[in-house]
Amino acid sequence: METFLFITTAIVAVGAALAMVLSSNAVHSALFLILNFCSVAILYFLLRAPFLGAVQVTVYAGAIMVLFLFVIMLLGAENAELGEEKIGWQKPAGLILGVALLAEIGYVAYRGTKLIDAPVADATNIGAPTTISAKLFSTYLLPFEVISILLLIAVVGTVVLTRRRVVAREERQS
Amino acid sequence: MISTNAYVLLSAILFTIGVVGVLVRRNVIIMFMSVELMLNSANLALIAFSRARAESDGQIMTFFVIAVAAAEVAVGLALLVSIFRAKKTTNIDDVNTLKG
Numbered sequence: 001m002e003t004f005l006f007i008t009t010a011i012v013a014v015g016a017a018l019a020m021v022l023s024s025n026a027v028h029s030a031l032f033l034i035l036n037f038c039s040v041a042i043l044y045f046l047l048r049a050p051f052l053g054a055v056q057v058t059v060y061a062g063a064i065m066v067l068f069l070f071v072i073m074l075l076g077a078e079n080a081e082l083g084e085e086k087i088g089w090q091k092p093a094g095l096i097l098g099v100a101l102l103a104e105i106g107y108v109a110y111r112g113t114k115l116i117d118a119p120v121a122d123a124t125n126i127g128a129p130t131t132i133s134a135k136l137f138s139t140y141l142l143p144f145e146v147i148s149i150l151l152l153i154a155v156v157g158t159v160v161l162t163r164r165r166v167v168a169r170e171e172r173q174s
Numbered sequence: 175m176i177s178t179n180a181y182v183l184l185s186a187i188l189f190t191i192g193v194v195g196v197l198v199r200r201n202v203i204i205m206f207m208s209v210e211l212m213l214n215s216a217n218l219a220l221i222a223f224s225r226a227r228a229e230s231d232g233q234i235m236t237f238f239v240i241a242v243a244a245a246e247v248a249v250g251l252a253l254l255v256s257i258f259r260a261k262k263t264t265n266i267d268d269v270n271t272l273k274g
Contacts, residue, residue: 029204135230150245161253
């Protein structure tokens with residue numbers, strides 16, 4: 001049962017990722033990426049990380065992708081690539097480099113089996129919200145606080161970047 | 175029980191699709207979504223290793239990666255909107271003012 005679920009979800013994830021890269025309409029790309037994030041969330045549940053699966057669905061597939069869709073529709077940037085290609089050999093070169101990268105990662109993962117194929121220990125409770133929060137608020141308290149400052153800086157930076165310069169224009173007129 | 179190897183292989187495939195997306199596509203928004211795909215595949219590998227070692231540290235790392243990704247998306251999309259206001263385009267080939 002677990003194997004069947006893994007294989008199905010993996011096929012859906014890879015297919016959605018490929019469709020995301022290949023589709024010409026950016027809105028379709030965003031929807032395929034949501035499908036990919038949801039299938040990866042199912043894999044998180046399979047890996048005994050229910051808290052992170054829930055966070056993946058709410059934060060990634062929910063908040064972040066809604067932001068993406070909002071910006072795509074705000075800018076009307078569904079088909080931004082209609083002009084001619086500036087560098088003709090870019091697509092084949094990108095594909096060859098991608099295949100080379102996959103071969104490299106596969107080789108390292110295959111050769112490093114001692115590292116990866118360690119016996120899977122009993123990991124029943126590692127993903128429970130209680131376990132995660134106990135570690136988050138003791139061992140990882142400092143990174144947690146740094147992340148909160150980072151989010152605050154991101155909010156301020158976003159406001160500064162998208163602010164229209166209304167004040168300056170009014171001063172020039174007066 | 176699915177082996178950790180299978181998860182790492184799936185993560186590598188998703189990461190490669192993300193890299194090819196950044197290299198091949200010219201729409202800035204789709205390139206940005208490919209970067210998100212790469213972050214997500216790294217998260218998958220982290221959680222697989224977390225299960226293999228039976229410790230929750232990898233999952234906490236993933237939690238931080240998701241938070242940083244949220245901040246990155248907010249700032250990146252704000253940059254995109256302000257570039258679009260100045261240049262009226264989201265094609266990366268048209269944004270080459272810094273080129274000498």
